[in-house]
Amino acid sequence: MNKQSLLSNYYTQHREEIIGFIAIRTTDAELAQDMVQDLFLRLLDSRCLITPQTLPNLIYTMARHAVADYYRKRRVYEEYEHYIRRSDTTEESMESVFSAKQIAERMEHSLARLSTECRTVYRLHIYDGMKVSEIAQQLELPYKQVENRLGLARKTVRRQLSACI
Numbered sequence: 001m002n003k004q005s006l007l008s009n010y011y012t013q014h015r016e017e018i019i020g021f022i023a024i025r026t027t028d029a030e031l032a033q034d035m036v037q038d039l040f041l042r043l044l045d046s047r048c049l050i051t052p053q054t055l056p057n058l059i060y061t062m063a064r065h066a067v068a069d070y071y072r073k074r075r076v077y078e079e080y081e082h083y084i085r086r087s088d089t090t091e092e093s094m095e096s097v098f099s100a101k102q103i104a105e106r107m108e109h110s111l112a113r114l115s116t117e118c119r120t121v122y123r124l125h126i127y128d129g130m131k132v133s134e135i136a137q138q139l140e141l142p143y144k145q146v147e148n149r150l151g152l153a154r155k156t157v158r159r160q161l162s163a164c165i
Contacts, residue, residue: 001052003044003050004044006050006051006052006055007040007043007044007050007055010055010056010059011040014056014059015036018036018039018059018060018063019032019033019036020032021060021063022035022036022063022066022067025067026067026070031070035063035066035067035070036063038066039059039062039063039066042062043058043059043062069129072129073129103161106160106161107157107161109160110156110157110160110161111123111153111157113156113160114153114156114157117149118149118150118152118153118156119153120139121135121139121146121149121150121153122149122150122153122154122157124138124139125150132146132147132150135150
């Protein structure tokens, strides 16, 4: 049985079960459906050897990691959604609270000022949740070079966001 048919059969038989597994942890059924679909697409694109014996454990491990990534990204948004206030006011006013959308816009503006190489590394790390070693492997660059680009990008973005406050 080839990988595509194995995944297809498993998907049709266990889709609802995996959606339930994720939905319980995220409390969002639509998000769970999206995560399950992404999970199986990643498996289809992967080059790893998948057998009927290893598939269930692999899927549930990937699902747990996807949920952890979701909460990690959500925590960052929640930290900054109502955090940034004008430094000269002690009261919280409607004008002083930034929304997550405004933060994302400012972040994108900061990213636009980075070099293409730094921007690529930063996006892979922040938005795709990749580790430095994974980015180095994907971009076929030395680990230290990726690490330096990420550090430079972080400093630049931090400086740009601080200037906007």
